[in-house]
Amino acid sequence: MESIMIYVPIIMAVVGLLFMAVKRSWVLKQDAGDGKMKEISDYIYEGALAFLKAEYKLLTIFVIVASLALAGITFLPGATTHLLIVVAFILGAFFSALAGNMGMKIATKTNVRTTQAARTSLPQALKVSFGGGTVMGLGVAGLAVLGLTTFFIFFFHYFMGGVWTNSADMTIVLETLAGFSLGAESIALFARVGGGIYTKAADVGADLVGKVEAGIPEDDPRNPATIADNVGDNVGDVAGMGADLFGSYVATVLAAMVLGNYVLRDIIIANPDFTDIFGGIGPILLPMAIAGFGILFSIVGTLLVRIKDNNAKEAQVQGALNMGNWVSIILVAISCYFLVQYMLPKTMIMEFYGEEPKDISSMRVFYATIVGLIVGGVISSVTEYYTGLGKKPILAIVQKSSTGAGTNIIAGLATGMISTFPTVLLFAGAIWSSYAFAGFYGVALAASAMMATTAMQLAIDAFGPISDNAGGIAEMSELPKEVRTRTDILDSVGNTTAATGKGFAIASAALTSLALFAAYVTFTGIDGINIFKAPVLAMLFVGGMIPVVFSALAMNSVGKAAMDMVYEVRRQFREIPGIMEGTGKPEYGKCVEISTKAALREMMLPGVLTIGFPIAIVLLGMLIYPDNNQLVAEMLGGYMAGVTVSGVLWAVFQNNAGGAWDNAKKSFEAGVMINGEMTYKGSDAHKAAVTGDTVGDPFKDTSGPSMNILIKLTCLIGLVIAPILGGHADGHETIVEKTETVVVEQPAVVGQEKSEEITVDRQKDSEGNVKATVVISTKADNNEIKTEEKTFEGTDAEVNSQIEAFKKARK
């Protein structure tokens, strides 16, 4: 029996997309301003599209190559992966690109409309800019849920006829579905890294020649790199972030489904007649349902984001955003309670590694989702503490700026480093507690619950760069000062939400990676990952190194690309007559082209590193240990763990150090008290702070945020490779059932009762046929152990009933 519940997430996704369409047409109907504004906005729009077009051209080649490689994998001996994974991969990549593209288009259309709205009032400007963000958020979330659910339903019908058969078949469904996630995450990697390099190359290049050398203000239309700079905000902060969260969203739900499948397996082993009103797959559908309802509650949240007072300050705007965010989080929490109660059996038997299987009530799964929601909330506060204006760490950096750039840099680095302390403790606590509540299924559902408000998070995130752009357009169009003041308020709030958004992104990436990691271990069927084996430990080291080297590559890329930009801007200042007087027209397109080319060229090496290393490890491992795929699987697992642990640390370090430097610099705008003197922009201390910000730029906008994708993609690649490593392909699993103590006769000495232990060892071939061997050892008081062994064959259900019958017969 197929349940209607399987279609519910699709309905929610469609509702989200419809709401998005309505919002989109409302935004587009807003006044886009007059001549100059429109002209600039068109430049930005075209520059952004040109970049995406060039990027997609390159990525098409990548997708073709990767598809061929994936197809190759499915033909490897022993691999259970189905060729359909290639289709899923291509469509995952396509959906991800579509989501990024859609978000960027609306963002580049909204910016000028926000500027225009800011000419009337601040509430209207917020309404327009946040409207654009909402379109982006709902678009990404809607496409993610729609794509993932549709593919799941398709594969579920294709491989299982739409009816639950056994967990091995479902594993094939989910393995194939992993292709969708892999496609999405691969595109996300390039979008994040490419976008990050683009935006910082343009930003740093524009600043170095414009602000520092020529002494003209930021966003001055005479600066040839200024359009590239504004394009960068869109390709980096909007398209990059969109692709990132699209990838996270899909990966999280997928991981939870994979783990749900294993929960189901254990339920069925304990109770072969198990079924529920969802066709027996409630635990697998639950994460999709949470995601679907999350879209609805995000819509509710977005409706609450508004202000009335035209003289509102940052605090009110931030308050409005917080209100919307918290309401959607609380609604998700409530929905989790009902969904968990409705969709899961009252109690489940779960296996905790190295312990006896335990009875877990569905309430514990609910607690795990609450853990995820709490982490999502707390991480924002932690990030805000370390990067927020007026907070202690920022004030300390400001003070240190008075003794020069060196001490400013040291203080910023130290702040970023120290910020790993509460963050890692929070993550460690979340892992531990959600696992304690409901095993790795709990960890995955914690992540799912956290990600359920993705649409809302993304709306808040995207509104920042839109407002930033709106301010830029106001400046370049030489609009009255009050317009810029209004957009500046929005921009300033946007800076804070950018930092907290990064905290949210890394928290979700950390939990998602762990869930994927758990799914990987279960897919390969290894006995955990033992770092006491030297090859595994060696790979833990190698994995730990990757995020560091990746970050360095990204930073160097920004440096190189920025230098290209510097030379071009200098050339234009030198060669175009009248450019500084405003009579000569800068060649904006040249700068856009340079950023585009540099970003595409430089995103290759980090990409190759990310994708190549896990594959290299598997090949090397198989070469050295040709008969020990399990060890190779453990080595890859060690590598994944290394990348995750180190990646989380370096993400937090880089994001927060970068954010802290940025706001330390911003503090000088309103003036700061240093050694009893008010110090402002232009002072030596401010110059030192500007240096810090330059260092922080690639940290917080290029290398730092890329870590999220690096760790998720690494774990996804592992998951896709897993079936080759044979694990569940040879289908060998041993289940130790409960030891029963049967007192056959009153023993002479207490403690010498006759006891028996039942072990079931089952192997499954690729067609789902099960061969189970039951071993019953009986220990008597005379130090003698007797064992009986019997083998059964058939489908999972058949074998289970035979075993039950056999056990009953013995009694």
Add this chain to the structure above:
Amino acid sequence: MESIMIYVPIIMAVVGLLFMAVKRSWVLKQDAGDGKMKEISDYIYEGALAFLKAEYKLLTIFVIVASLALAGITFLPGATTHLLIVVAFILGAFFSALAGNMGMKIATKTNVRTTQAARTSLPQALKVSFGGGTVMGLGVAGLAVLGLTTFFIFFFHYFMGGVWTNSADMTIVLETLAGFSLGAESIALFARVGGGIYTKAADVGADLVGKVEAGIPEDDPRNPATIADNVGDNVGDVAGMGADLFGSYVATVLAAMVLGNYVLRDIIIANPDFTDIFGGIGPILLPMAIAGFGILFSIVGTLLVRIKDNNAKEAQVQGALNMGNWVSIILVAISCYFLVQYMLPKTMIMEFYGEEPKDISSMRVFYATIVGLIVGGVISSVTEYYTGLGKKPILAIVQKSSTGAGTNIIAGLATGMISTFPTVLLFAGAIWSSYAFAGFYGVALAASAMMATTAMQLAIDAFGPISDNAGGIAEMSELPKEVRTRTDILDSVGNTTAATGKGFAIASAALTSLALFAAYVTFTGIDGINIFKAPVLAMLFVGGMIPVVFSALAMNSVGKAAMDMVYEVRRQFREIPGIMEGTGKPEYGKCVEISTKAALREMMLPGVLTIGFPIAIVLLGMLIYPDNNQLVAEMLGGYMAGVTVSGVLWAVFQNNAGGAWDNAKKSFEAGVMINGEMTYKGSDAHKAAVTGDTVGDPFKDTSGPSMNILIKLTCLIGLVIAPILGGHADGHETIVEKTETVVVEQPAVVGQEKSEEITVDRQKDSEGNVKATVVISTKADNNEIKTEEKTFEGTDAEVNSQIEAFKKARK
């Protein structure tokens, strides 16, 4: 039978110490120069002694508190640790302090003599400064081998009567010996961190006010902080480094002995009658023997370090050092060959985790030692590439300096980060290959071989700061320019050896930690460390965070202490009349006092973090899992792995970034070509490079080098806590012996032969009584398994012979 071999390392150590005494009296006999030189040298000597005195006073309190805690541990139920561990701990601390003290005394005596020698010739100056280094190196190595061997012999007699009984007794000997290592490493932590903070606070403070504000040159006698700066070189680079390598040396040899004990256990299980000409403990004595011979060959190496040409340049001086170093390394390699052949059985049975026990020939152990020696050599080249003058990375940083401090900093950070790539691959390769050759015993012996030339390494390391000081004295005493030119050549070589020495230190720390980690796993008797268990994974995260936070604390401490220094120097410039004209005398003592106080105050928090966290994890773990010490042991193991992986990464990153910035700045002294123009000191690019160097200073001299000790100490604390976690205390170990296939009757179907598997499960109580249960399962072709089980009690040897008899009787 007790072998004479056990005393050989002591003899070598005494030879080393005697040679040291001769060298020392030669150095002290050298001319210490005239009035002003002597006066300055006395200031430095007294300042250094004052710091050590204050430090030791504080550390005495620490040692008392830690001793009480350790004593408490021995009384915990189930702990096998003997109270004597407290004595070992105290003496380990004492020896470490003694080694640091001795080294620093000779260094502060040699500096002025080097200055005086430099007035005659460069070869003589090298002879004196390297002579001082040699005294330091031999003193540290001699004391380490002497202390460790003496304690081993004492405990071996105390617990085992000087005769091999069984591996459980030997475990108690080595557990107690671990106290010596713990004491040494604890002192090293404070010496390194305190010294690092001291030296950088003085350096940065002196530079900021002296060079930058007042515009007087480095080491100018008018600068009140100049003596503190020179004292800092001694307490940081000499005493800190000495204590660090003393700790590494002891820990490495200890870890190898612990693993040797387990090698021996497996040998004896396979062959209960095993003995050798070393009283049956060859594998345990081997690492001590390698260390002993290493002292001799280091002496040979030091004798080769000399130059003849008074007009020699850096290259010749470096060449002389390299010659001595390589000769001692090659001699150690040769001695390893003979020692391995002589002291180990031709083949040993070793257990590789998760695999069948293997026959390992002693030649494979030799190969493992070669791996260690190669790593020691290659790491120097790698470090030199990333930090050496004239190399590509440095040139790139120099170029980036032209666009300001921001780009210089980004380039330096990126260089440090990229440098983790070859370094980690080298370490991972070393772990993997030395393990593949001879298991974790191989890893430990690789580390031991590498550390065998510690005396030579330390001589090379210590000669740097001595020459640096000599130059300072020349400057402050206003000696002729050629003197400073000569000491500058030595100083410049010293900068390179300082960087490569740090590479050596982290390589040794990495291998030592892994060996300790392996010893820990074996001590606790856990089944490896499975990061698929969420609490273990959570601790891996927490462990990974610690080095980052530790580094941040150290950096902040330097910042705070430097500010104190700045205020004091400013005050003296303001208040002491005639100070700038050279008529008023600066109060050097006040600055020394400030550095001393700040260093002692600031070293506390990092120390508490390092020591407190492992203990907190164990307590928390025991609270949450009161009945599952094994899980708690795995959690602590996960933490140790996290600290090690992350610590190695951050050490390499910080050391190399710091070294790179330093030499990028130095490049400007000879002039560099930037964009086609020669650029010198005083240019804007140079100023940017100076900013980079300021950031690099705490990186390379405070937080970076502390990582070594952090990871070693963490693993040692784990090792000392191990017995509480019950592992071998409940003495439960299961040995799966080889499966024999006995064809009882010709089977009807091939593959259905009757086979049997023998499992021996042994438990040992704290008095060494063994209870072993032998289970023999026989599988017949009718799917039926029969098992026989029999239990034996007695000593290890008795039980072994009973089992043999039982097995023979069955046949």
